[in-house]
Amino acid sequence: MIQLTEMGQNAKKAAQQLAQLSTIQKNQVLKTMAASVRTNTPKILAANDMDMKNAQQNGVKKVMLDRLKLDQSRVDSMADGLEHVADLADPIGEVVKGWTTETGLAISQVRVPLGVIGMIYEARPNVTVDAAGLTFKAGSAVILRGGKEALQSNQALVAALREALITESVAEDSIQLITDTSHETATALMQLTEYLDVLIPRGSAKFIQMVVQKAKVPVIETGSGNCHVYVDEGADLKMATDIIVNAKTQRPSVCNAMEKLVVNQKVADQLLPMVAKALQPFNVDLRGDERAKEILPNITLATEADWGTEYNDYIMAIKIVDNLDQAIAHINHYNTKHSEAIVTNNYAHSERFTKEIDAAVVYVNASTRFTDGFEFGFGAEIGISTQKLHARGPMGLNEITSTKYVIRGNGQVRK
Amino acid sequence: MIQLTEMGQNAKKAAQQLAQLSTIQKNQVLKTMAASVRTNTPKILAANDMDMKNAQQNGVKKVMLDRLKLDQSRVDSMADGLEHVADLADPIGEVVKGWTTETGLAISQVRVPLGVIGMIYEARPNVTVDAAGLTFKAGSAVILRGGKEALQSNQALVAALREALITESVAEDSIQLITDTSHETATALMQLTEYLDVLIPRGSAKFIQMVVQKAKVPVIETGSGNCHVYVDEGADLKMATDIIVNAKTQRPSVCNAMEKLVVNQKVADQLLPMVAKALQPFNVDLRGDERAKEILPNITLATEADWGTEYNDYIMAIKIVDNLDQAIAHINHYNTKHSEAIVTNNYAHSERFTKEIDAAVVYVNASTRFTDGFEFGFGAEIGISTQKLHARGPMGLNEITSTKYVIRGNGQVRK
Numbered sequence: 001m002i003q004l005t006e007m008g009q010n011a012k013k014a015a016q017q018l019a020q021l022s023t024i025q026k027n028q029v030l031k032t033m034a035a036s037v038r039t040n041t042p043k044i045l046a047a048n049d050m051d052m053k054n055a056q057q058n059g060v061k062k063v064m065l066d067r068l069k070l071d072q073s074r075v076d077s078m079a080d081g082l083e084h085v086a087d088l089a090d091p092i093g094e095v096v097k098g099w100t101t102e103t104g105l106a107i108s109q110v111r112v113p114l115g116v117i118g119m120i121y122e123a124r125p126n127v128t129v130d131a132a133g134l135t136f137k138a139g140s141a142v143i144l145r146g147g148k149e150a151l152q153s154n155q156a157l158v159a160a161l162r163e164a165l166i167t168e169s170v171a172e173d174s175i176q177l178i179t180d181t182s183h184e185t186a187t188a189l190m191q192l193t194e195y196l197d198v199l200i201p202r203g204s205a206k207f208i209q210m211v212v213q214k215a216k217v218p219v220i221e222t223g224s225g226n227c228h229v230y231v232d233e234g235a236d237l238k239m240a241t242d243i244i245v246n247a248k249t250q251r252p253s254v255c256n257a258m259e260k261l262v263v264n265q266k267v268a269d270q271l272l273p274m275v276a277k278a279l280q281p282f283n284v285d286l287r288g289d290e291r292a293k294e295i296l297p298n299i300t301l302a303t304e305a306d307w308g309t310e311y312n313d314y315i316m317a318i319k320i321v322d323n324l325d326q327a328i329a330h331i332n333h334y335n336t337k338h339s340e341a342i343v344t345n346n347y348a349h350s351e352r353f354t355k356e357i358d359a360a361v362v363y364v365n366a367s368t369r370f371t372d373g374f375e376f377g378f379g380a381e382i383g384i385s386t387q388k389l390h391a392r393g394p395m396g397l398n399e400i401t402s403t404k405y406v407i408r409g410n411g412q413v414r415k
Numbered sequence: 416m417i418q419l420t421e422m423g424q425n426a427k428k429a430a431q432q433l434a435q436l437s438t439i440q441k442n443q444v445l446k447t448m449a450a451s452v453r454t455n456t457p458k459i460l461a462a463n464d465m466d467m468k469n470a471q472q473n474g475v476k477k478v479m480l481d482r483l484k485l486d487q488s489r490v491d492s493m494a495d496g497l498e499h500v501a502d503l504a505d506p507i508g509e510v511v512k513g514w515t516t517e518t519g520l521a522i523s524q525v526r527v528p529l530g531v532i533g534m535i536y537e538a539r540p541n542v543t544v545d546a547a548g549l550t551f552k553a554g555s556a557v558i559l560r561g562g563k564e565a566l567q568s569n570q571a572l573v574a575a576l577r578e579a580l581i582t583e584s585v586a587e588d589s590i591q592l593i594t595d596t597s598h599e600t601a602t603a604l605m606q607l608t609e610y611l612d613v614l615i616p617r618g619s620a621k622f623i624q625m626v627v628q629k630a631k632v633p634v635i636e637t638g639s640g641n642c643h644v645y646v647d648e649g650a651d652l653k654m655a656t657d658i659i660v661n662a663k664t665q666r667p668s669v670c671n672a673m674e675k676l677v678v679n680q681k682v683a684d685q686l687l688p689m690v691a692k693a694l695q696p697f698n699v700d701l702r703g704d705e706r707a708k709e710i711l712p713n714i715t716l717a718t719e720a721d722w723g724t725e726y727n728d729y730i731m732a733i734k735i736v737d738n739l740d741q742a743i744a745h746i747n748h749y750n751t752k753h754s755e756a757i758v759t760n761n762y763a764h765s766e767r768f769t770k771e772i773d774a775a776v777v778y779v780n781a782s783t784r785f786t787d788g789f790e791f792g793f794g795a796e797i798g799i800s801t802q803k804l805h806a807r808g809p810m811g812l813n814e815i816t817s818t819k820y821v822i823r824g825n826g827q828v829r830k
Contacts, residue, residue: 016747020770101792105781114803115773193627197803212608216628218804239826246828332431354821355435358530366520366824375829376820377516388529388612388817389633390805402803405791406769409781411654413661414790 004188007143007176008195011116014171015141019113021170023090026137030086033136033164034079037129040160041075047156048125055149067124068149078129078157085133088379091397092139106408113139114402115197118189120145120211122203125153131200132161132175134382138400141174143196145189148181155179190215197402202383205310205336220390220399222383223360225255225338226310227368230327230353232344233266239365240343241274246367247341249282253312255384256339256371260307261318262327265291268320272296279316288318307334324349328356335359337386339368360386360393419603422558422591423610426531429586430556434528436585438505441552445501448551448579449494452544455575456490462571463540470564482539483564493544493572500548503794506812507554521823528554529817530612533604535560535626537618540568546615547576547590549797553815556589558611560604563596570594605630612817617798620725620751635805635814637798638775640670640753641725642783645742645768647759648681654780655758656689661782662756664697668727670799671754671786675722676733677742680706683735687711694731703733722749739764743771750774752801754783775801775808 021029037044048070055065094111101107117140119131128146135142146154158177165172178185190199193216201211205224212219229247231240247258263271272295276286287302299318306317307330321327331340341363342353350364361371371394373381378396385391391399436444452459463485470483509526516522532555534546543561550557561569573592580587593600605614608631616626620639627634644662646655662673678686687710691701702717714733721732722745736742746755756778757768765779776786786809788796793811800806806814 016771099792101785101790105785107791109808213631218633218802220804236826242826242828250829350823356431359819361820361822363822364824366822366827367829369829370516370520370822370827371820375516376522377514387633389635392818393524393820403807404774405776405786405808407776407778407781407785408765409779411651411657412781412785413657414665414782414784 003180004178004185004192005195007173007178008116008192010173011141011143011176012195014173015113015115017171018136018141018174019092019139021139023092025168025170026090026139027086029164029168029170030082030133030137032168033133033161034082034086036160036164036167037075037079037082037157040156040163041072044075044153044156044160045070045072047152050152051150060149064123064149068153070125070153074126078126081130082133085137085380088137088397090137091401096403103412104410105412108406109403110406111398111401112404114400116141116143116195117400118143118145118192118196118199118217120186120189120199120201122147122207123149125150125157127202128154128157128177129161131382132158134380134397135400136174138397140197140400141171141176143176143178143189145178145181145186151179151181187214190217193217200383200400220383220385220395221387222395223255223338223386224310224336225257225384225386226260226308226334226336227256227258227339227341228260228262228331228335229258229341229343229368230262230331231264231267231271232324232327232342232346232349233264234345235267235343236345237267237271237274240271241278243341243343243365243367244275245278245282247369248279248284248316249314250367250369252314255310256368257312258341258368259309259311259316260334261316262330263292263318263320264324264327265320265322268292268295272318282314285315286318287315289320291320292318310336324352328353332356332358338384339363339371341366341368360384418595419593419600419607420610422588422593423531423607425588426556426558426591427610429588430528430530432586433551433556433589434507434554436554438507440583440585441505441554442501444579444583444585445497445548445552447583448548448576449497449501451575451579451582452490452494452497452572455571455578456487459490459568459571459575460485460487462567465567466565475564479538479564483568485540485568489541493541496545497548500552500795503552503812505552506816511818518827519825520827523821524818525821526813526816527819529815531556531558531610532815533558533560533607533611533614533632535601535604535614535616537562537622538564540565540572542617543569543572543592544576546797547573549795549812550815551589553812555612555815556591558591558593558604560593560596560601566594566596602629605632608632615798615815635798635800635810636802637810638670638753638801639725639751640672640786640799640801641675641723641749641751642671642673642754642756643675643677643746643750644673644756644758644783645677645746646679646682646686647739647742647757647761647764648679649760650682650758651760652682652686652689655686656693658756658758658780658782659690660693660697662784663694663699663731664729665782665784667729670725671783672727673756673783674724674726674731675749676731677745678707678733678735679739679742680735680737683707683710687733697729700730701733702730704735706735707733725751739767743768747771747773753799754778754786756781756783775799
C-alpha cells in the first residue's frame with residue numbers, strides 16, 4: 001500500500017513534466033523507447049522464457065500460453081508500434097472550441113493530458129508497451145499492473161522503456177510497473193483516487209466487471225461484444241451472407257466479431273441455407289431458435305443462455321423475428337452495447353435501426369468488424385468503450401485526454 | 416431495493432420513448448410542465464410548509480431553512496426555468512464529427528441521450544425541477560433522490576411534472592422521485608449499475624466525496640472550489656484589487672468564489688493595503704502567512720488548514736510567494752481543480768500559468784466568478800465538473816449527453 005502511494009506521488013510529479021513536453025520531444029522519446037526495446041530484445045526474451053516456464057509448470061492453458069509467448073518478431077512489432085505512435089498527430093493543445101463572450105472574455109477549450117492513467121490487464125505483454133506508448137504520447141503518466149503470468153516479461157519491457165526515459169532526461173516515473181501481483185494491491189490500485197485520474201481495465205468481460213465493481217477511481221469500461229447482424233426483409237441476401245461470413249469468421253476471438261444472427265421471417269427460408277453453406281468451410285457451430293431449426297434441422301436448439309453469451313469462437317446463434325420491432329427489441333435486450341448491424345434496402349428501417357439500437361457503433365450494410373481504432377483512422381487504439389461517459393466506441397489518443405478552459409480577459413468582473 | 420429495481424426498469428423503458436421524441440415534442444412537454452408547476456403552486460407551497468415545520472422542529476439550521484423555503488416567486492422562477500430550457504437548442508442529433516473511410520464507409524458521430532441519469536442532492540427543492548427539465552431536454556429519464564428535509568416539497572413538484580407528462584402522453588416514468596430517504600436506499604441508488612448510466616451528486620464537498628466513495632455507477636463530480644487569484648509582479652494593481660473584491664465578495668457562498676490570494680512579494684507591500692481597504696466594507700476576515708502579517712499586522716496568522724479550506728464565506732487567506740514557480744506549486748498543491756486566476760501583464764507568465772495550473776478553468780486578468788454555465792453562454796447549468804473525465808468545467812445540456820457512431824455502408828467487409 002505504501003509502495004502504491006509512493007508510486008502515485010511519483011507519477012503525479014512525472015505527469016507535471018510530461019504535460020509540458022513539446023510534440024517533438026515526446027516523439028523523440030518514443031523513438032528512443034523503440035530503439036531500447038530492440039536493443040534489449042535478448043533480455044526481454046530471456047525474461048519471457050522464465051514466464052513461459054512458470055506458466056507451463058502452473059498448468060496455464062495453451063491459448064493463454066500463446067498470448068504470453070514473445071519471439072523476435074513480436075518484440076519487433078512492439079518497437080514498430082512505438083515508432084508508429086511517434087508518427088501520430090499529438091492531441092495535446094488542440095483548441096476543441098473557442099468563443100468570445102459579450103464582455104470580451106476569450107474562452108478556449110483546450111485539450112490537455114488526463115494526468116495519471118492506471119492500466120490493469122491480463123496476460124498479453126504487448127499491452128504493456130502499447131499502453132505505455134499511447135499514454136506517453138497523450139501526455140499522461142501511467143501505472144501499469146499486468147497479470148502475474150507475464151511479470152518477468154513486463155519487468156524487462158518496462159526496464160527498457162525507462163532506460164529510454166533516462167537517456168532522454170524525461171522523468172523515469174512517467175512509466176511505472178506494479179510488481180506486486182497480489183489481489184490486494186490490484187484492489188488498492190483501483191481505489192487510488194488521490195493519484196489516478198482514470199483506470200482502464202483490459203481483459204475478459206468477467207475481469208472488467210470485477211474492476212467496475214471494486215474501483216473507486218473513474219473507470220473506462222472496454223468492451224465485451226455480443227454483436228448482432230439483423231437481416232431485414234427485402235435485403236440483398238448475397239450482401240447479407242458476405243457480411244455474416246466476414247463478421248463471424250474473419251477473427252472470431254475479438255469483441256467486434258458477430259455472435260448472433262437475427263433474421264426477418266420473410267427472408268429466413270432463403271437466407272439460412274445460403275449462410276449455412278457459406279459458413280461450412282469454417283466449421284461454425286450453428287444454434288438457433290425453433291423456427292431456425294425448422295429451416296436448418298441439423299443445428300442445435302439455442303437455450304436462453306445463448307442469446308446473452310459472447311462466444312468469441314466459431315459459434316453462432318440464429319433468431320428469427322416477425323419484423324423490425326422484434327429485431328430491435330431482441331438486440332436491445334441482449335446486446336452488450338458494442339456493435340450492431342442491419343442489412344437492409346429499406347430507408348425507413350435503416351433510420352429506425354440506427355436511431356433505436358443502443359450501442360457504441362451501429363452499422364447499415366457493413367460488417368461489425370470495422371469497430372476498431374485503426375479502421376476508424378485513429379491510427380491507434382487503447383480499447384473500445386462500451387460505456388456512455390467520456391468516450392464511446394474505439395478509443396484513440398483523443399479519448400485518453402481531458403480538456404481545460406483557458407479564459408483571457410482584460411480585467412472583467414462579474415456584475 | 417425491489418422498489419429501486421422497478422424504478423430502474425421503468426426509467427429505462429421511458430428513456431427509450433424519450434430518445435425518439437422530436438425537439439418540438441420535448442419543448443411542448445417542458446412548457447406544459449411549467450404550466451403545471453404554476454397551476455399546482457398552492458399544493459407545492461402547502462407541501463413546503465410541512466417541510467419547513469418539520470425542519471424547524473428538528474432544529475435544522477437557519478441557512479438550511481432559507482434554502483428549503485419556497486414562496487410564490489421561487490415557484491414562479493422554477494416554472495420560468497422550464498420555459499427557458501424549452502428555448503435552448505436541442506443537443507440530441509448533433510453530428511459531432513463525420514468522415515468517409517477509404518472503403519467508402521460513411522462514419523458519423525452523433526449526439527444521443529445518456530439514457531437514465533441519477534441525481535442525488537441535498538436540501539434545495541429547486542434542484543428537483545432544474546434537473547428534471549434539463550435531463551428531459553437532453554432526452555434522458557431521471558431518477559431523483561433529494562434530501563429528506565425537502566421530501567414533501569419534492570413530491571409535490573414531481574407530481575406536478577408528472578401530471579404534465581401524462582397530459583402530453585409521454586412516459587410518466589421519465590421523471591421519478593425516490594421517496595424513501597434512508598441511507599440504505601441512497602447507497603443502493605449509487606450502486607444501481609444495471610439501470611443508471613450516470614449519477615450526478617450535488618451538495619457539499621463532503622457529500623460529494625461520500626458519493627464518490629460509495630458509488631459503483633459512473634459519477635460526475637460537481638465541484639467544490641478552493642479558488643486562488645495570483646497577483647504577479649508588474650500586474651495592474653487596480654485591476655487586481657477589482658478582481659479580488661469581485662471574486663471574493665460578489666457571492667462568497669458559491670464554488671467559483673475566490674478563497675485564497677497569492678501575491679508576488681515584489682508587489683505585496685503595495686497591493687495588500689489596497690486590498691484590505693477595498694474589502695473593509697464587506698467585513699472580510701483576512702488571514703495570512705507571516706510575510707502577509709508583517710504588511711497587514713491586524714490579520715490572523717493562517718494555519719496549514721487554511722490553505723486547503725473552501726470557506727464559502729467572507730474569509731480570505733493571503734500567501735506571499737517569491738516568484739511564479741512558487742505560486743504555481745502552491746496553487747497546484749492546494750486547489751480543488753476548479754477555477755484559478757492570474758493577474759499579470761507578463762506574456763510569458765500568462766502562458767505558463769494557463770499551461771501549468773491544473774484546473775477546470777484558468778483565467779488571465781478576470782474574476783473566477785465567470786465559471787458558470789450561464790456566463791459561458793450554455794444557457795443552463797447542471798453543475799460544474801472538477802473531474803477530468805467526460806466533462807470538465809461548467810456542464811450544460813451537451814455535457815449530459817453521450818454519442819454513438821452510425822456507419823452507413825454498401826456491403827463493406829473487413830479484409
